[in-house]
Amino acid sequence: EAGVVQSPRYKIIEKKQPVAFWCNPISGHNTLYWYRQNLGQGPELLIRYENEEAVDDSQLPKDRFSAERLKGVDSTLKIQPAELGDSAVYLCASSSSRNSEAFFGQGTRLTVV
Amino acid sequence: DQQVKQNSPSLSVQEGRISILNCDYTNSMFDYFLWYKKYPAEGPTFLISISSIKDKNEDGRFTVFLNKSAKHLSLHIVPSQPGDSAVYFCAASARNYGQNFVFGPGTRLSVLP
Numbered sequence A: 001e002a003g004v005v006q007s008p009r010y011k012i013i014e015k016k017q018p019v020a021f022w023c024n025p026i027s028g029h030n031t032l033y034w035y036r037q038n039l040g041q042g043p044e045l046l047i048r049y050e051n052e053e054a055v056d057d058s059q060l061p062k063d064r065f066s067a068e069r070l071k072g073v074d075s076t077l078k079i080q081p082a083e084l085g086d087s088a089v090y091l092c093a094s095s096s097s098r099n100s101e102a103f104f105g106q107g108t109r110l111t112v113v
Numbered sequence B: 001d002q003q004v005k006q007n008s009p010s011l012s013v014q015e016g017r018i019s020i021l022n023c024d025y026t027n028s029m030f031d032y033f034l035w036y037k038k039y040p041a042e043g044p045t046f047l048i049s050i051s052s053i054k055d056k057n058e059d060g061r062f063t064v065f066l067n068k069s070a071k072h073l074s075l076h077i078v079p080s081q082p083g084d085s086a087v088y089f090c091a092a093s094a095r096n097y098g099q100n101f102v103f104g105p106g107t108r109l110s111v112l113p
Helices: none
Strands: A005-007 A010-013 A019-024 A031-037 A044-050 A053-056 A065-068 A075-079 A088-095 A108-112 B010-014 B019-025 B032-038 B045-051 B056-059 B062-067 B072-077 B086-093 B107-112
Touching: A005 A088, A010 A019, A019 A088, A019 A108, A031 A075, A044 A065, A044 A075, A075 A088, B010 B019, B019 B032, B019 B086, B019 B107, B032 B062, B045 B056, B045 B062, B045 B072, B072 B086
Parallel strands: A010 A108, B010 B107
Antiparallel strands: A005 A019, A019 A075, A031 A044, A031 A088, A044 A053, A065 A075, A088 A108, B019 B072, B032 B045, B032 B086, B056 B062, B062 B072, B086 B107
């Protein structure tokens, strides 16, 4: 069974430019997460979806970040415009339910220059 | 305020010996705990979990111990193997209160041959 797939793996952009990340969760997983991981820290939740509904986006910087999960499957996370401080690894994860362990993708390493 | 703490940034252990990774938490509502392992350039991989109704859970070489009164859990790896060298993250959630998982900053384990 395929795991969580993310693309791209790496992205380098100039500040003020837009960037988008894509995630395909494990088939049948209704819960999808986007995390951000800074160097030397653990993953921090940005947003959680239950099917196509964003049920927890309290940590998402809504002035520049947006996310969507069309048809309750694939998801995209967008940053516009990017800032230097957005450089981090962006991880997507999915689980069969909110109370179950999450399975992570390989992440997208974003570098903003 | 860090709710999940891993006070040892790194740990070195000789191959064949026991590795003990520690995790402390401050939120008394946490009732479910996970350990993840992360290799470089990969996403975290789920390792083992424990519910607050238990004080021990074992899976092969990996055992997690939970001391609720001390708000402390530990991951024991016996015997340690070079392939166990990775960053280990502790995560906790208050499932009964609908909270998402909170991750610690991680401990880098090096198993020396």
